[in-house]
Amino acid sequence: MRRRAFLTAAAAAAVAGSALASGLARAAAPTGLTSMTKDARPISREERMARIGKLQRLMSEQGVGGMIMESGSSLEYFTGVQWRRSERTTAAVIPAKGEPVLVTPAFEEPSVRETLAVGGEVRPWNEHESPFALLAGALRDRGAGVGKIAFEDTTRLYIVDGVRAAAPGLSIVSGTALVRACRLIKSPAELALMQTANDVTLAALRHVHANVHAGMNPGEIGGLMNTATSALGGSPEFSLVLINEASAYPHGSKQPQTLRDGSVILMDVGCTVHGYQSDISRTWVMGSPTARHRKVWDTVKRGQEIALAAAKPGVPVGTIDDAVRAYYEKEGWGPGYKLPGLSHRTGHGIGLDGHEPPYLVHGDATPLEAGMCFSDEPGIYIPGEFGIRLEDCWRMTETGPKLFTPFARSIDDPI
DSSP: OSSSSSHHHHHHHHHTHHHHHHHHHHOOOOOOOOOOTOOOOOOOOOHHHHHHHHHHHHHHTTTTTEEEESSHHHHHHHOOOOOOOOOOOOEEEESSSSSSSEEGGGGGGGHHHTTTOOOEEEEEOTTTHHHHHHHHHHHHHTTTEEEEEEEOOTTTHHHHHHHHHHHEEEEEEEOOOHHHHHSSSHHHHHHHHHHHHHHOOOOOOOOHHHHOOOOOHHHHHHHHHHHHHTTOOOOEEEEEEEEEEGGGGGTOOOSSSOTTTTTTEEEEEEEEEEEEEEEOOEEEEESSSHHHHHHHHHHHHHHHHHHHHHHOTSSSHHHHHHHHHHHHHHOOSSSTTTTTTSOOOOOESSSSSEEEEEEEEOOOOOOOTOOOOOEOOOOOOEETTTOOOOEEEEESSSSSSSEOOOOOHHHHHHB
């Protein structure tokens, strides 16, 4: 479970507030941790060109003249461009025929070109000019100035409106299905990067587990995690640390949290390797777990196992969530999404984004196919007491699911 937009005080302490802790940790860099990413290879130009070729074939088959996508994971997926979103538009036109055209602010052009991996034309715009007129012009120059044009589904409305005003002859359609048809199934190169990212995160968690002690707060633990991740060669993406009662709320609490004997520690952490994500959660107890801790922990682990057992080629992915929830209800949790129990979906797709479609949630009818990748995280949350979340990522193969990281063995041996 990954969260970028939502930060409670506890989560902020673990992410943004971990800067001080990270600085302290760098002063005493962790020993025995060496890079695990030296052999990791970024996605090749040839693979990105093949992605563009597939998108162009799909657009031609559906009578779509081109697609516009602004900065974000889809732009990175197809072109390699890694650029933040702001009020200044950076976006690409990928036509059904011909080379892509990238539109970006003139003063940002050298920086944007650093990650452009597929060639194509760059058309810069100055501050007094309209990027939408340049996008519309690129469509016309590529033979897509009229008829259907698709927008990638996260493109902001003001960009859609700007292009519509600059090219009134266009018929605008959603590009969601086109992009999903390309991104849903991961290639061997993508899977290798995700495997490395998960290996790094699990190794960093092992380091943290061995070094936490009474009196620590979430920021200090998160800083320790981030420093270990960096030492292992990953780029820290998020580090959520929930202690005691805060673990009962999937994204944390504003109440101060400090480790003590008997504390439940829930860590939800991930990194990137050449853009591809990991997402792992582990929960354990400082000192001796109670019988109730053990029972809930064992139930969650069994939930993970049931999710994988339900993952068969061709089944709707939502039925995986249904299988876990049916078991939980027999154990007295829920029913459905009610608390105490499992209040969120059993898992989510993952790749360049920490959360991608499809989702392991009731009603998602997407058929499970080889190459799809997901998290498996059927937590149990007891408001006023504690929560347990265990999370590992897996990929579907022709013969069944395969984990990127092994399940935790027990509450006493959680890493």
